[in-house]
Amino acid sequence: MADGPTLRGLEEKALFDLDRYLKERALLVERELAAVVDEPAGAAARLYEAMRYSLLAGGKRLRPVLVLAACEAVGGRLEAAMGLACAVEMIHTYSLIHDDLPCMDDDDFRRGRPTNHKVYGEAIATLAGDALLTDAFKVLARKSAQNVQPKIVLETIAELAQAAGSAGMVGGQVIDLLGEGKAKTIEELEELHAKKTGALFLASVRGGARLGGASEAQIESLDAYARALGLAFQVVDDLLDVQGTPEQMGKRTQKDQERGKATYPAILGVERSIDLARELESRAHRALAGFDTGADALRHLATFVVERKL
Amino acid sequence: MADGPTLRGLEEKALFDLDRYLKERALLVERELAAVVDEPAGAAARLYEAMRYSLLAGGKRLRPVLVLAACEAVGGRLEAAMGLACAVEMIHTYSLIHDDLPCMDDDDFRRGRPTNHKVYGEAIATLAGDALLTDAFKVLARKSAQNVQPKIVLETIAELAQAAGSAGMVGGQVIDLLGEGKAKTIEELEELHAKKTGALFLASVRGGARLGGASEAQIESLDAYARALGLAFQVVDDLLDVQGTPEQMGKRTQKDQERGKATYPAILGVERSIDLARELESRAHRALAGFDTGADALRHLATFVVERKL
Numbered sequence: 001m002a003d004g005p006t007l008r009g010l011e012e013k014a015l016f017d018l019d020r021y022l023k024e025r026a027l028l029v030e031r032e033l034a035a036v037v038d039e040p041a042g043a044a045a046r047l048y049e050a051m052r053y054s055l056l057a058g059g060k061r062l063r064p065v066l067v068l069a070a071c072e073a074v075g076g077r078l079e080a081a082m083g084l085a086c087a088v089e090m091i092h093t094y095s096l097i098h099d100d101l102p103c104m105d106d107d108d109f110r111r112g113r114p115t116n117h118k119v120y121g122e123a124i125a126t127l128a129g130d131a132l133l134t135d136a137f138k139v140l141a142r143k144s145a146q147n148v149q150p151k152i153v154l155e156t157i158a159e160l161a162q163a164a165g166s167a168g169m170v171g172g173q174v175i176d177l178l179g180e181g182k183a184k185t186i187e188e189l190e191e192l193h194a195k196k197t198g199a200l201f202l203a204s205v206r207g208g209a210r211l212g213g214a215s216e217a218q219i220e221s222l223d224a225y226a227r228a229l230g231l232a233f234q235v236v237d238d239l240l241d242v243q244g245t246p247e248q249m250g251k252r253t254q255k256d257q258e259r260g261k262a263t264y265p266a267i268l269g270v271e272r273s274i275d276l277a278r279e280l281e282s283r284a285h286r287a288l289a290g291f292d293t294g295a296d297a298l299r300h301l302a303t304f305v306v307e308r309k310l
Numbered sequence: 311m312a313d314g315p316t317l318r319g320l321e322e323k324a325l326f327d328l329d330r331y332l333k334e335r336a337l338l339v340e341r342e343l344a345a346v347v348d349e350p351a352g353a354a355a356r357l358y359e360a361m362r363y364s365l366l367a368g369g370k371r372l373r374p375v376l377v378l379a380a381c382e383a384v385g386g387r388l389e390a391a392m393g394l395a396c397a398v399e400m401i402h403t404y405s406l407i408h409d410d411l412p413c414m415d416d417d418d419f420r421r422g423r424p425t426n427h428k429v430y431g432e433a434i435a436t437l438a439g440d441a442l443l444t445d446a447f448k449v450l451a452r453k454s455a456q457n458v459q460p461k462i463v464l465e466t467i468a469e470l471a472q473a474a475g476s477a478g479m480v481g482g483q484v485i486d487l488l489g490e491g492k493a494k495t496i497e498e499l500e501e502l503h504a505k506k507t508g509a510l511f512l513a514s515v516r517g518g519a520r521l522g523g524a525s526e527a528q529i530e531s532l533d534a535y536a537r538a539l540g541l542a543f544q545v546v547d548d549l550l551d552v553q554g555t556p557e558q559m560g561k562r563t564q565k566d567q568e569r570g571k572a573t574y575p576a577i578l579g580v581e582r583s584i585d586l587a588r589e590l591e592s593r594a595h596r597a598l599a600g601f602d603t604g605a606d607a608l609r610h611l612a613t614f615v616v617e618r619k620l
Contacts, residue, residue, distance in 0.1 A: 037476075043501070044481040046488060051476065098440060103432035122413035126436065127484055130408060130443065131476035137447045138471035141464055150460035154451050157467060161448035166347075166361065166441040171354040174437055178356060191353070 018300040025068050026061040028078070029085050036086055036139055050120040050128035055093045057111050063088040063200060066229075066301060067208035070222055073288075073295035076212020083143030084156060084207045088200060090136035091164050097129040099173065137161070148211050156207045163203035172196025176261070184262035190231065192262075197237075198230035205229075205298075218291075225287035225298060232280035233305050235273055238263035240308070242270065281306040328610040335378050336371040338388070339395050346396055346449055360430040360438035365403045367421050373398040373510060376539075376611060377518035380532055383598075383605035386522020393453030394466060394517045398510060400446035401474050407439040409483065447471070458521050466517040473513035482506025486571070494572035500541065507547075508540035515539075515608075528601075535597035535608060542590035543615050545583055548573035550618070552580065591616040 033055055039048040064085035071081035100107040100115040101122060107115055117125035137157060144153040162168060172195030179192070205226035209219050242265050264273040284302035288295045343365055349358040374395035381391035410417040410425040411432060417425055427435035447467060454463040472478060482505030489502070515536035519529050552575050574583040594612035598605045 039476070043485040043489070043498075044476065044505075047476055047481060047484040094440075098436060101436065103436060123487055124484065126408060126411065126413060127480050127487075129440075130404075131480040133440065133443060134471050134475035134480065136471075138468055138475060141468035141471065145461075145464055145468070150464045151455075154455055154460045154463055154467075157464075158448055158451035158455070161444055161446075161451065165444035165448060166349070166354065166357055170437050170441040170444065171357060174357040174434065175353040177433055177437075179353070188353075195354075 016296045016300050018297075018304055021297055021300070022060070022065060022304075025065045028068070029061050029064040029082075029089060030056065032082055032086050032143075033089060036090070036135065046120070046124060047128060047131060050116060050124050051132055053119060054097050054110075054116050054128065055090065055132065057113060059111055061089060062233075062301075062305075063092050063204045066201065066204045066226075066298075069295075069297035069301060070205045070208030070214075071212030073222070073291055073298050074209050074212045074214040074218050075294060076209075076214075077147070080144070080147045080213070081208045081211045083140045083153075084160070084204070084211055086143065087136040087140040087160060088204045088207075090132045090139065091160070091169075092200060094129040094132040094136075095164075095169060095173075097125055097132070101125060104173075104177070133164075144211060152210055156210055159207060160203045163199035168195050168199035168203075169197075172199070180261055182262070184267070186267060189262055189264065189267065193231060193234040194227075197234050198227065201230035201233065202226045221287050221290055222298075225284050225302070228280045228284040228287065229302050229305055232277050232284065232302070235264045235277045235280065236306055236308060238265055239270065239273055239277070277306045326606045326610050328607075328614055331607055331610070332370070332375060332614075335375045338378070339371050339374040339392075339399060340366065342392055342396050342453075343399060346400070346445065356430070356434060357438060357441060360426060360434050361442055363429060364407050364420075364426050364438065365400065365442065367423060369421055371399060372543075372611075372615075373402050373514045376511065376514045376536075376608075379605075379607040379611060380515040380518030380524075381522030383532070383601055383608050384519050384522045384524040384528050385604060386519075386524075387457070390454070390457045390523070391518045391521045393450045393463075394470070394514070394521055396453065397446040397450040397470060398514045398517075400442045400449065401470070401479075402510060404439040404442035404446075405474075405479060405483070407435055407442070411435060414483075414487070443474075454521060462520055466520055469517060469520075470513045473509035478505050478509035478513075479507075482509070490571055492572070494577070496577060499572055499574065499577065503541060503544040504537075507544050508537065511540035511543065512536045531597050531600055532608075535594050535612070538590045538593040538597065539612050539615055542587050542594065542612070545574045545587045545590065546616055546618060548575055549580065549583055549587070587616045 034052075037048055037051045037055055039045070067081050067085040067088055068078055071078065096110060097116045099105050100110055101117055108118055109115060115125075116128060120128065137160075140157055140160065141153065144156065164170070172192055175192050176196055179188075184192070202223065205222050206219055209222050214222070241263065264276065268276065281302050285299055288299055291298075344362075347358055347361045347365055349355070377391050377395040377398055378388055381388065406420060407426045409415050410420055411427055418428055419425060425435075426438060430438065447470075450467055450470065451463065454466065474480070482502055485502050486506055489498075494502070512533065515532050516529055519532050524532070551573065574586065578586065591612050595609060598609055601608075
């Protein structure tokens with residue numbers, strides 16, 4: 001009887017359903033994003049079309065989901081963090097559009113579709129990226145001002161700009177670009193990824209928590225969580241590039257190797273890279289030790305980031 | 311006696327010395343800008359070099375000077391507006407770097423020197439632009455938070471992002487790009503320029519005043535001033551493109567005509583364009599009727615923008 005269908009049903013219900021959580025949160029964010037780029041037809045209609053093409057192209061919405069999950073982990077209301085959720089996805093999308101440009105990585109496919117410049121041309125793609133980046137700060141400022149104290153929003157804006165700019169994401173992209181084909185140590189690789197992808201994860205988690213009313217101590221714990229998660233994400237990404245097929249990934253794979261880029265599997269080997277990813281997953285979980293079940297989404301997200309593949 | 315050297319000296323001293331004002335204010339801004347991009351040598355040193363190359367290349371610094379002058383016009387302290395002064399110049403500089411790219415206007419010279427991508431390559435130039443745009447919001451948020459109420463800074467950030475993004479500068483650039491060679495009416499030309507160049511002038515003046523403690527009524531008057539000034543700037547720019555030489559301008563001229571772009575002289579003729587510029591100058595002056603001598607810098611700037619050439 002104890003193993004009967006009714007009780008099993010209850011047990012399953014009690015388990016955290018990450019798949020459902022991801023879908024529901026992604027849907028919430030996508031509804032807001034669609035409104036952000038829903039401009040009436042006008043002389044610049046082509047710009048909004050190009051912005052929508054990349055912004056509403058699906059994807060896991062991992063960064064905005066992290067924003068919302070961090071907000072929930074400290075007991076905040078989702079509305080408080082929605083401006084930041086939109087902003088980080090807009091910034092992530094702009095960075096993909098610019099990274100794909102012929103003068104950068106020169107990629108033709110992204111998420112299984114032609115890249116922005118293949119459809120709209122280089123000029124419009126460059127400008128669509130510029131607009132998404134700029135509009136992100138407008139959305140963050142305006143949406144958050146409705147729900148959160150201005151002082152807290154201001155600090156969130158400053159941290160996001162720091163994470164995305166010369167000291168963060170853009171700086172990381174330059175290091176990556178100039179370092180192609182150069183041998184790297186693990187330390188150099190960590191610095192590169194802390195800037196190129198880690199900074200935006202960090203700003204997502206810290207900002208989501210801050211907007212949700214986190215204490216400084218809570219932000220510090222979540223900081224450690226986000227650093228481990230961001231690095232784990234990159235290690236797994238490197239592994240996927242080695243092992244995935246273009247069909248699985250929706251974009252060209254094995255390009256790191258072709259370009260002689262330093263990767264975790266290239267430096268550590270595949271087995272030790274997998275170990276590292278698992279160790280980072282544990283580190284992320286330990287950082288959440290002081291949080292109650294409100295942080296379960298964050299816990300499952302750390303596992304999800306590593307398990308996508310391993 | 312009344313015409314003697316002593317009295318003349320006094321008279322001249324009593325006159326507003328715009329040349330000196332421009333130089334002093336530009337120097338203040340340049341000192342702050344140099345600090346913003348003064349990064350210690352590191353893996354991304356080349357990025358900062360490219361940012362400095364364009365940001366510290368001189369120029370009139372018209373937008374940041376307008377920010378400071380608007381702040382002074384309402385009795386504000388310069389420190390309150392310095393973050394915005396830096397931010398608007400960083401955003402203006404990013405827009406020049408991206409506009410000069412081969413996929414956009416494909417220009418080789420700017421302010422008498424090779425354009426950013428001619429020196430650093432397209433990838434670094436694109437990223438230097440991205441970094442200047444992103445860092446602008448960090449500088450605005452951090453510097454202003456030291457001197458101004460967070461609520462006021464937040465509104466200034468939102469307005470700046472609105473002015474620079476899809477609804478403003480970037481949108482204007484797209485309209486310009488897609489409209490090359492198409493006949494335009496004066497109304498279409500005004501809409502184009504209100505977005506492409508006017509929006510950033512407007513955000514400079516409104517934001518400078520707001521950070522300086524302006525009332526809503528004062529901001530509305532300065533709004534009218536800035537709209538007239540921005541349009542006057544563009545009319546004169548079009549005239550300069552027709553009449554200036556590359557040596558005078560430090561960049562290629564007559565390119566509007568080569569590309570079949572609609573300009574004021576092309577639509578109205580040179581004489582009526584000059585009349586329009588003068589009428590806009592008067593309109594700018596009238597908008598300042600309610601302000602005391604604190605707004606003298608703004609008054610002289612309106613004249614300066616038109617007299618650069620006419």
